[in-house]
Amino acid sequence: MAALLSVQNVSKTFQRKFKALKDVSLEVGHGEFVALLGPSGCGKTTLLATLAGFLQPDIGSVFIEGQNVTHLPPHKRTLNTVFQSYALFPHMTVLDNVAYGPLRSGARKTEARARAHESLEMVGLDHLADRYPAQMSGGQRQRVALARAIVNRPKLLLLDEPLSALDLKLRKRMQLELKALQEKLAISFVFVTHDQEEAMAMADRIVVMNQGVIEQIGTGDEIYKKPSTRFVADFIGDANLLECERDGHLWRLQCCGLPAGKLNHQAQPDGATATNSVVAMVRPEDISLSRTRLSEQHEALTATVVDLISIGSYTTVYLNLNDTRIEARRLGANDLALKRGDTVYLGLPMQYIHLVGA
Numbered sequence: 001m002a003a004l005l006s007v008q009n010v011s012k013t014f015q016r017k018f019k020a021l022k023d024v025s026l027e028v029g030h031g032e033f034v035a036l037l038g039p040s041g042c043g044k045t046t047l048l049a050t051l052a053g054f055l056q057p058d059i060g061s062v063f064i065e066g067q068n069v070t071h072l073p074p075h076k077r078t079l080n081t082v083f084q085s086y087a088l089f090p091h092m093t094v095l096d097n098v099a100y101g102p103l104r105s106g107a108r109k110t111e112a113r114a115r116a117h118e119s120l121e122m123v124g125l126d127h128l129a130d131r132y133p134a135q136m137s138g139g140q141r142q143r144v145a146l147a148r149a150i151v152n153r154p155k156l157l158l159l160d161e162p163l164s165a166l167d168l169k170l171r172k173r174m175q176l177e178l179k180a181l182q183e184k185l186a187i188s189f190v191f192v193t194h195d196q197e198e199a200m201a202m203a204d205r206i207v208v209m210n211q212g213v214i215e216q217i218g219t220g221d222e223i224y225k226k227p228s229t230r231f232v233a234d235f236i237g238d239a240n241l242l243e244c245e246r247d248g249h250l251w252r253l254q255c256c257g258l259p260a261g262k263l264n265h266q267a268q269p270d271g272a273t274a275t276n277s278v279v280a281m282v283r284p285e286d287i288s289l290s291r292t293r294l295s296e297q298h299e300a301l302t303a304t305v306v307d308l309i310s311i312g313s314y315t316t317v318y319l320n321l322n323d324t325r326i327e328a329r330r331l332g333a334n335d336l337a338l339k340r341g342d343t344v345y346l347g348l349p350m351q352y353i354h355l356v357g358a
């Protein structure tokens, strides 16, 4: 089946010289939840506004169900947008806010109200239909905004950081609600966030952006375990990025000389070229620590504890390995009773080392 949304080679320049989007291509399937994730200023909102029709790309095209909508205004696209600011009409009741969409698209008043009630029911707010937005909490207002966005059953919903104004607990609850609602409605979602946990918690696929380009598209698991660029390795979760040097067909870790992975010329790490360097990514939780040398730990190395932070659910240990800083993480409390200056054996599991072109 053709993709619901297809973005092809879109570029967008502001003020004639600032390239906010550089040759961006992306497909979103029917009923798929895709998150646009990246640091502030990477172009997420610009891309969303281009999909919505609020911005025109300089070059490139946007297709929805095979139709080229690049030059169609927002209201002629079969999509809707939810903004961080809710954008509700303050002088209208919740019901009227939600019924506004169907009324504008020609529904009769009774039908528009029935559909508004149905949408409010879906977000669990029908009992507050007669209230005004000012009489509701932030989370409730965001649900009204959602009800309003889905009332006309768009094929695609664009969401621009819709949960960022909510406190952490409410935000986590809304993430679950939003995901459940998306699955129930089978509407495709494109969701902008700069919060990687939020993206991981909700999205089927994550689009990682940086400085106007897409660095990687993949499931949360893929971008976490197999980042294809140094930026993604560094941006997603915590990572040790260890410089490597080439030794024949091997890449060796500069900090300890161990082979970081066997590679021939057909199996280069993503992004590696003949000339550039390669880094080995190791997640802190994949590094093992012990007070004594375990015989099966062939590659065991000794490192010095530089610092420790224990936050109850896990303990992060910062180590010095031949002048390279390494971060290791242990579940739970500081069970090895480590303290600054201690020497520990450190196990670098080769199977968890992922090489990335730097």
Ligand code: ATP
Residues within 6 Å of the ligand: 014, 015, 018, 020, 038, 039, 040, 041, 042, 043, 044, 045, 046, 047, 194
């Ligand atoms: P944030 O997470 O902070 O919202 P973002 O990833 O959504 O960031 P965009 O809002 O898409 O980033 O902006 C991308 C870049 O384009 C930024 O450097 C921004 O300053 C620039 N930009 C956005 N809109 C305009 C504009 N109208 N004129 C000039 N530059 C703009």
